[in-house]
Amino acid sequence: MTTPTSIVVAGAGQAGLQIAASLRQAGYDGSLVLVGDEAHLPYQRPPLSKAFLKRESDADKLLLRANDFFTTNAIDLALGGGVESIDRTKRRVVLKDGLSLPYDKLAIATGVRARxxxxxxxxxxxxxxxxxxxxxxxxxxxxxxxxxxxxxxxxxxxxxxxxxxxxxxxxxxxxxxxxxxxxxxxxxxxxxxxxxxxxxxxxxxxxxxxxxxxxxxxxxxxxxxxxxxxxxxxxxxxGVGAVPNVEIASTAGIACANGVVVDAQCRTSDPDILAVGDCASHPNPFGNGLFRLESVQNAIDQSKVAAGTMLGGEKEYNVAPWFWSDQGPFKLQTTGLPIDVEERVIRGSTEDGKFSVFHLRSGRITAVDSVNAPADHMISRRLVAARTAATAGILGDPSTDLKTLL
Incomplete structure (x- = not known):
């Protein structure tokens, strides 16, 4: 594979930033442009529904990287407009302000919008x-x-x-x-x-x-x-869900189905164009068929794989999904995909507000919900990734050391 000399990332959220950062960390020294539709530097979205609404945080505290990060790493920013269209024949993207950018490789990280x-x-x-x-x-x-x-x-x-x-x-x-x-x-x-x-x-x-x-x-x-x-x-x-921003991909003739369809290396139907994050519909080994996951973990881990693919790597994205949600005094942490669940086992006490629910299919752990039980969550990520076999009696027994199941 010829090393690309110009890469454009369409989308300046968590996934877009991670691709750009990972490319530089991997030694890529060619042209790199990060295009975003918002005027802000890349920022965290999860606090918007929590700390930001309670004025415990502000826009500056949400930034994922300060401005000098982009200067130091020679990442050019084109913010406040976004990509209008992709010309696959000429290998160029046209921005909404009319500017045209060449690319050898293009990453689509356009995220979602509220449904x-x-x-x-x-x-x-x-x-x-x-x-x-x-x-x-x-x-x-x-x-x-x-x-x-x-x-x-x-x-x-x-x-x-x-x-x-x-x-x-x-x-x-x-x-x-x-x-x-x-x-x-x-x-x-x-x-x-x-x-x-x-x-x-x-x-x-x-x-x-x-x-x-x-x-x-x-x-x-x-x-x-x-x-x-x-x-x-x-x-x-x-708050009834989100719609993936796939318009620039679908208009360019790239396959889409509840997101931009990608393979395990994050390549779209055009091998020089990749898609990652909330907008990407990918084959997830912990489910059946294509999945589109909206989470910080997915955005980061998938983007790391995509950056490697752009530079000739063949690593597959196969991370067990995990997620968190802070609601009042309780932290919910989940891992895996609760699909076709046959049995559920509670570990801990819902009355005490500290517990985990293990989802089992064919006797194996496929997903776990943990509430104010961070230690359970951390080991559960490994249990789900290993598709660990376990019985209800073992999982429900609070004296069981979950690490011994690995």
Missing amino acids: PLELVGARLANVHTLRSIGDANALLDGIEAGGDIVIVGGGFIGLEVAASAASLGKKVTVLEASPRVMGRAVAPETSAFFESMHAGLGVSVRTSAQIAKIRGDERATGVELCDGTVIPCDLVLI
Whole structure:
């Protein structure tokens, strides 16, 4: 393989930054341009729903790297616009400001955007989504203006914001369409624990809640459910998932399916174009078929593999997924993919607020939820990666040293 002399990274979030940093760490000394649609330097998104909303952090503290990092590492920045299109024939990307950049290798790390809610009233002035610093600032202004809050969606973002707002003394209602919160990501026991925990914080959590419309003229004044119930509010947050930003890839004829489709080395259907992070749909060995994972871990680990691929490496991305969510005084940490689970085992006590739920399939550990149990989580990442066989009796016994299962 000929070593590339010009690399463009489309996307300046966690994944885009990691590719750029990994390329330089691997000794790549050619042209390297990081293109982002936001004007900010690459920053952390997880705190936006927590510390940032409570003013325990600010935009500067969120930065992943200071400006001098990019100067020192000769990483050129093109921020505040993003990529408009890819010309695969000429091997150039056209930016939204009209500038054209050549590439030998291109990485697509365009992330996701908040999924819109196609509902009457969803575009009223005080109806928010949360993805960027700009979104967080607008949401924070609304929260601090006072009044009651309705959060549509009982996933990680919705519940994190609910806990943050409740800690500020706000009246919060969470509406989840499914029978339980975080239903696709964690065990029923974990969902039940967090529903109870949020109730203890003063948050009203309504599951199986089907929304008919958001009431109001210029501003939302309430959320109406399909059963006719109206929940008055002064602010609405929509947190119903995310949509991958694949437009520049699909328009260029690159294969997409719930994300930009890549192989185990992060290559797209065009071998000179790679995709990573939230926007990439990849073959995950811990599941069946293609998966698109939205997490810091996935963005970092996948980008390290992609950087190596660009420079001629053949390492495959096969890391066991892991994730965390801070909600009030509790830290939820998960690892693995809870698919086709046949048995669940609780280790510890849900009443004490320190426990883990092991997901088993064919007698092997496929996923683990840990609540305020960081030691369990760290060893569970290794147990899932090794597809460890274990019985319910062993896992549920608090005297069992989990390390002995490896």
